Amino acid sequence: MTRLMNDPKRFAVEAVEGFAAANPQHLLAVPGGVVRSSASPSGEVAVVLGGGSGHYPAFAGWVGQGMAHGAVCGNVFASPSASQVRSVVRAADNGGGVLLGFGNYAGDVLHFGQAAEQLRAEGVDVRIITVTDDVASGPADEPELRRGIAGDLMVFKVAGAAAARGDSLDAVEAVTRRANARTRTLGLAFGGCTLPGADGPLFDVPEGLVAVGLGIHGEPGISEAPLGTADDLADLLVEGVLAEEPERGDGYGGRVAVLLNGLGATKYEELFVVYRRVAERLAEHGLDVVSPEVGEHVTSLDMAGLSLTVMFCDDELVELWTAPVDTPAVRRHLSPAGDRTPREISAAEVEDPVVPGVPASREAAAAVLEGLRRALAVARESENELGDLDAVAGDGDHGQGMVLGTAGAVETAQEVTSAGAGVRTTLLRSAAAWSDSAGGTSGALWGAALAAAAGALDDGEAVSPQRAAEALERARDAVLRLGGAQPGDKTMLDAFVPFVAAVREGVDRDGDLPAAWRAGADAAADGAAATSEMAARTGRARAHGNRSIGHPDPGAVSFARLVEAALRTTIPDTTQEDR
Ligand code: ADP
Ligand code: MG
Numbered sequence: 001m002t003r004l005m006n007d008p009k010r011f012a013v014e015a016v017e018g019f020a021a022a023n024p025q026h027l028l029a030v031p032g033g034v035v036r037s038s039a040s041p042s043g044e045v046a047v048v049l050g051g052g053s054g055h056y057p058a059f060a061g062w063v064g065q066g067m068a069h070g071a072v073c074g075n076v077f078a079s080p081s082a083s084q085v086r087s088v089v090r091a092a093d094n095g096g097g098v099l100l101g102f103g104n105y106a107g108d109v110l111h112f113g114q115a116a117e118q119l120r121a122e123g124v125d126v127r128i129i130t131v132t133d134d135v136a137s138g139p140a141d142e143p144e145l146r147r148g149i150a151g152d153l154m155v156f157k158v159a160g161a162a163a164a165r166g167d168s169l170d171a172v173e174a175v176t177r178r179a180n181a182r183t184r185t186l187g188l189a190f191g192g193c194t195l196p197g198a199d200g201p202l203f204d205v206p207e208g209l210v211a212v213g214l215g216i217h218g219e220p221g222i223s224e225a226p227l228g229t230a231d232d233l234a235d236l237l238v239e240g241v242l243a244e245e246p247e248r249g250d251g252y253g254g255r256v257a258v259l260l261n262g263l264g265a266t267k268y269e270e271l272f273v274v275y276r277r278v279a280e281r282l283a284e285h286g287l288d289v290v291s292p293e294v295g296e297h298v299t300s301l302d303m304a305g306l307s308l309t310v311m312f313c314d315d316e317l318v319e320l321w322t323a324p325v326d327t328p329a330v331r332r333h334l335s336p337a338g339d340r341t342p343r344e345i346s347a348a349e350v351e352d353p354v355v356p357g358v359p360a361s362r363e364a365a366a367a368v369l370e371g372l373r374r375a376l377a378v379a380r381e382s383e384n385e386l387g388d389l390d391a392v393a394g395d396g397d398h399g400q401g402m403v404l405g406t407a408g409a410v411e412t413a414q415e416v417t418s419a420g421a422g423v424r425t426t427l428l429r430s431a432a433a434w435s436d437s438a439g440g441t442s443g444a445l446w447g448a449a450l451a452a453a454a455g456a457l458d459d460g461e462a463v464s465p466q467r468a469a470e471a472l473e474r475a476r477d478a479v480l481r482l483g484g485a486q487p488g489d490k491t492m493l494d495a496f497v498p499f500v501a502a503v504r505e506g507v508d509r510d511g512d513l514p515a516a517w518r519a520g521a522d523a524a525a526d527g528a529a530a531t532s533e534m535a536a537r538t539g540r541a542r543a544h545g546n547r548s549i550g551h552p553d554p555g556a557v558s559f560a561r562l563v564e565a566a567l568r569t570t571i572p573d574t575t576q577e578d579r
Contacts, residue, residue: 001194001302008197009075012053016073019060023328026064030091032084034060035070043096045163045172046070048089049156050112051102052077054193055216057329058152058298064327067160068101069094076195076301077217079107085115089124097125097169099176101156103148104130105217127173131155133185133309136213136222140244143181149216150261150298151183154311154321157330161320175316182252182312185261186240188233189214189221189305193264196301212236214307216263216300230270234277237308242285251314256282257321258292259309264299266306271295278308291322297329352429357422360462363572364423369413371566372430376406378565379558386554393548394540401440402558408437409450422459427451441539442492442555445479449496452478462572465513469504476500483538490534490548492555498523499563514567521564528556 005011020029028037033050040046049059050072059071070092074080089098100116102108109130116126132143133151148155158179162172189211192201195218202218205211210233211221225236248254260275262268275294282289290313298307311317325332357365379386379402386399412433416426427450435447453471457463463471476496485491502523506516531553535546539555 002196005196008195011196012073012075015053015056016060019056019328026326026328027060028091030070030088032080032087033071033073034063035088035091036063036065038065040069040094041166042094044069044094045096045167045169046089046092046094046098047101047156047159047163047172048072048085048092048098049101049152050074050080050085050088051105051108052079052217054301055298057296059156061329062153062156062160062327064325064330066164066323066325066332067157067327067330069160069163079105079111082111082115082118085112086119089115089119089126093124096163097127099127099129099159099163099169099172101129101131101152101159101176103152103216104132104144104146105148125169127169129155129159129173129176129180131180131183133180133183134213134215135184135186135240135244137215147215149185149187150259150307150309151180151185151311153259153261153293153297153330154183154257154309155179157325158317158320160325161323164323165320175320178314179311179317179320182246182314182317183309184241184244184312185259185307185309186212186237187214187216187221187261187263187305187307188212188237189263189303190227191265191304192220193218193301193303211305212240214263214300214303214305216298216303218300218303230273231277233306234274234308235281237274237306238278238281238285241308241310245285245310246312252312254286255288255290255313255318257311257313257317258282258289259297259307260292260294261298261307261309262296263303263305263307264296265302265304268295271306274306282310290318291332293330352425352432354416354419354421354429355425355459356420357425357459358461360572361422361424361457361459362417362420364457364463365413365417365421365426367569367572368423368426368430369410369417371569372406372410372413374565374568375562376403376410378561379403379406382558382561386558389551389554389557392551393536393544394554397440398442398554398558401438401443402562405434405438405443405446406562408433423463424454424457424459427454427457441483442558445483445492445555448478448482449475465507465511465516468513469500469507469516472500472503485538488534489538490531490536490553490556491538492553492559494531494534494553495524495527495556495559495563498527499559517563517567521560521567524556524560524563528552528560531556 020027027034046069048070052074054076070088072080072088131148132146134147134149137147138145159176192203203220209224213222383399390398409430413430431450453475456471499520503516503520
């Protein structure tokens with residue numbers, strides 16, 4: 001949906017005017033489009049791109065040193081006219097001939113072709129490259145039937161770099177044709193885009209399906225496939241473009257330029273999730289990725305979807321793809337093939353070290369692991385309920401946060417206990433894993449609590465009931481200190497504080513930790529229930545504090561459930577002194 005506009009008919013023109021105004025160091029607006037705002041060497045081949053608007057940053061965003069000299073900007077999804085093309089070419093021409101590049105669409109072929117004839121009649125040497133990278137739009141042996149989509153980026157980057165290094169028009173044309181012949185794209189869409197001024201998208205994709213082989217002008221896909229996971233879609237894209245990989249050898253040895261392109265309404269994070277798998281799969285195929293790009297390069301207004309482009313490179317295409325470039329949308333300073341020493345860092349070098357524990361401390365570590373496993377099981381059972389409670393006055397993510405946090409802690413505890421860690425190390429590492437995995441306020445507080453508890457324990461000795469009580473007090477104090485809340489503020493502290501008091505009392509009375517913990521868990525449950533009557537005064541829930549009256553605090557409820565679950569853990573017997 002396009003919400004910000006004046007007259008829909010002037011949308012594309014006004015967008016170009018604003019874009020040029022925003023990029024004076026690169027662009028100068030001329031009738032029909034934009035050209036570089038700085039002079040190019042006399043005699044340099046001019047690369048002029050163009051097509052309809054609605055594909056930002058294509059094409060105006062690619063004007064600048066190392067790429068295009070000018071871009072002809074048509075109306076939304078409509079070819080520019082021949083007179084617009086002529087105007088931009090005249091402004092861009094440096095006397096070295098002109099390469100006109102555009103995607104293979106009937107309207108563009110017609111208007112750019114007409115303009116080329118007229119310019120040739122005026123004495124300008126004009127060559128035409130139509131990009132045909134879209135594998136879904138025609139068979140491999142009839143590339144002239146195929147559309148140009150995100151592969152535009154690679155083909156035109158190569159053209160601009162060849163012109164910048166001083167190649168003749170013949171040479172620029174030849175290498176650009178080769179780039180196009182070596183470039184393949186497959187796209188997927190989840191929903192169509194909406195033209196400015198229209199009130200509905202050009203097409204819909206049924207829920208749970210993905211359109212395969214979309215066009216970038218709101219053309220629906222060629223077929224539909226089940227939506228699947230991000231990895232499934234990555235696999236589909238990789239298989240689609242690699243189906244046409246040329247034979248290796250003879251100039252092509254498996255080096256590929258790669259673009260994972262967002263179509264306008266797909267978030268960068270989503271693209272990165274997909275790219276993670278794409279990179280894995282390309283490596284499995286023995287391909288060496290050169291300067292990948294992940295982001296929006298050829299969009300289709302607000303279409304939800306993405307495409308994968310691969311250019312199968314020889315040495316010269318690698319050189320031109322990685323050459324320095326400075327445009328509003330594409331910038332490369334260093335040639336990545338140049339003088340940079342790659343680093344490798346293993347996880348072991350940067351993670352906290354695992355300190356081996358004595359047997360008694362390892363036994364306590366095993367109890368911690370068991371307790372965390374029980375906590376995870378309870379968090380899973382309570383996930384929806386905790387989420388609903390958090391949604392009353394907070395953001396609804398508490399159940400999810402607890403599951404993620406306990407799961408992360410279990411995974412790490414498992415890893416370090418099998419490596420022989422003692423109880424202090426196990427708690428410290430699980431604490432970090434809990435915060436890392438959970439996010440959110442409660443994740444940070446649980447992480448801080450476990451880490452503080454670890455401070456009272458030792459990898460060199462068993463955990464006595466006294467020590468356990470001290471660890472719990474430290475944990476409670478860390479939450480008080482870090483969160484800045486007090487009992488009565490309707491937080492986890494309303495369960496935590498009575499829990500610790502009861503454990504301390506029981507341990508001091510007879511040193512029976514399981515019995516003391518039992519009393520503590522009961523006190524925590526009572527404390528959590530009592531939060532129903534309170535209004536939240538801290539945390540995310542503060543803004544809607546009164547709304548929470550009548551509902552218990554999610555963090556207090558989860559606390560009570562977790563310590564109840566941990567009660568079923570076998571606590572090592574530390575009364576035997578000989579350990
Ligand atoms: P977020 O608030 O970041 O979404 P969660 O939803 O996972 O985090 O956790 C919310 C819970 O965190 C609350 O129910 C409350 O028990 C606890 N909490 C929030 N702020 C504090 C604080 N300052 N001190 C102690 N506990 C807090
Ligand atoms: Mg929350």
